[in-house]
Amino acid sequence: MLNNRRARHFFVCLRHILKYRFCHMYAIARNLLFCLPPEVSHDVSLDLMGAGERLGLLKFFSPTIDCAPVEVMGLRFPNAVGLAAGLDKNGDYFNALGQLGFGFVEIGTVTPLAQTGNPQPRLFRLKDEKAIINRMGFNNKGVQHLVENAKQRRYRGVLGINIGKNKATPEDEALSDYEQCMDAVYPYADYISVNVSSPNTPGLRDLQFGEQFTSLLAGIKVKQKALSETHGKYVPVAVKIAPDMSDEEIQSVAQSLLDHAIDAVIATNTTVSRELVPNSCHRDEMGGLSGAPLVESSTHVISVLSEALKGQIPIIGVGGIMSAADAEEKIEAGASLVQIYSGFIYEGPSLIKEAAEAISALG
Numbered sequence: 001m002l003n004n005r006r007a008r009h010f011f012v013c014l015r016h017i018l019k020y021r022f023c024h025m026y027a028i029a030r031n032l033l034f035c036l037p038p039e040v041s042h043d044v045s046l047d048l049m050g051a052g053e054r055l056g057l058l059k060f061f062s063p064t065i066d067c068a069p070v071e072v073m074g075l076r077f078p079n080a081v082g083l084a085a086g087l088d089k090n091g092d093y094f095n096a097l098g099q100l101g102f103g104f105v106e107i108g109t110v111t112p113l114a115q116t117g118n119p120q121p122r123l124f125r126l127k128d129e130k131a132i133i134n135r136m137g138f139n140n141k142g143v144q145h146l147v148e149n150a151k152q153r154r155y156r157g158v159l160g161i162n163i164g165k166n167k168a169t170p171e172d173e174a175l176s177d178y179e180q181c182m183d184a185v186y187p188y189a190d191y192i193s194v195n196v197s198s199p200n201t202p203g204l205r206d207l208q209f210g211e212q213f214t215s216l217l218a219g220i221k222v223k224q225k226a227l228s229e230t231h232g233k234y235v236p237v238a239v240k241i242a243p244d245m246s247d248e249e250i251q252s253v254a255q256s257l258l259d260h261a262i263d264a265v266i267a268t269n270t271t272v273s274r275e276l277v278p279n280s281c282h283r284d285e286m287g288g289l290s291g292a293p294l295v296e297s298s299t300h301v302i303s304v305l306s307e308a309l310k311g312q313i314p315i316i317g318v319g320g321i322m323s324a325a326d327a328e329e330k331i332e333a334g335a336s337l338v339q340i341y342s343g344f345i346y347e348g349p350s351l352i353k354e355a356a357e358a359i360s361a362l363g
């Protein structure tokens with residue numbers, strides 16, 4: 001009896017110490033990982049995390065997040081902070097990532113067929129700017145691989161699946177790629193996000209404008225309706241947009257989203273602008289810039305969307321969140337939820353709890 005109590009006490013103390021030390025451990029681990037080329041450190045850290053989860057060790061690092069759940073798109077989110085798309089493109093690691101405290105995890109972007117993406121190097125750290133440039137080009141193992149992973153779900157938070165089109169698919173056949181992905185992921189996704197904003201697939205961002213956008217949205221809605229009847233459940237669809245738009249373009253996007261009753265908008269993807277990184281040696285690398293320099297332009301997009309949407313469609317705010325205060329600003333600009341990617345790399349998992357609790361305290 002006494003031994004049992006002692007053992008329990010020992011594990012409770014160990015858990016507290018591990019959590020307390022986690023921030024410091026992350027700083028050390030990040031410095032070591034930053035000695036490796038970016039793509040290698042990405043793969044190594046995810047492999048380690050995945051192994052930690054399978055061995056049952058990662059749960060010792062799971063934070064206790066003191067906040068109320070949030071209801072958005074008819075879904076109940078344990079907290080308002082999610083992992084943005086692109087970190088776990090194939091859904092190989094979402095069970096592990098979920099244990100770090102994310103209220104939701106978005107996996108993908110996945111395309112109907114596997115593709116290798118752009119040649120390496122294609123990922124660059126701008127350490128001084130706390131930023132990343134990537135031109136990965138939707139490297140992924142194809143939607144069927146992701147679906148097999150999604151079937152092995154242990155993660156209890158909300159799972160989003162982000163879908164895109166293959167590079168080889170002509171723009172005027174893009175809808176067919178999105179439909180194929182919807183067919184495959186619908187039974188396993190809590191929400192689906194439609195990526196029309198990556199700068200690394202030629203022509204993809206043109207789908208955000210004019211007739212191409214409206215006919216894509218119309219097609220996606222038809223597909224969503226058919227699938228909801230087939231599967232007897234309604235899976236919300238979010239559309240992810242770019243930050244590189246004028247206010248008039250953002251307003252026009254908002255109107256199209258309203259016209260087609262899209263369930264949410266994710267703002268924003270990476271930017272092609274290099275205005276805020278003039279001194280980086282990587283500034284001339286092609287691709288999308290994310291992290292701290294993106295924070296203001298993405299918040300601006302959220303503000304313009306919020307005014308145009310008048311609360312009729314929820315906004316998921318993403319772009320340059322490096323602190324709890326950045327996350328609060330996104331909510332104050334009109335977002336209902338936020339996502340992080342670069343901030344997770346630079347600041348570590350402690351950012352999840354800090355941001356979630358700060359948002360919850362806003363009430």
Ligand SMILES: Cc1cc2nc3c(=O)[nH]c(=O)nc-3n(C[C@H](O)[C@H](O)[C@H](O)COP(=O)(O)O)c2cc1C
Nearest residue numbers: 084085086109134268269290291319320340341342
């Ligand atoms: C290396 C890398 C890969 C990404 N891949 C994707 C992707 O496949 N699909 C997508 O919708 N967004 C992708 N993104 C964009 C992020 O989801 C996010 O919108 C963007 O990085 C801004 O957030 P952040 O400043 O917190 O990083 C990627 C970002 C990075 C840095």
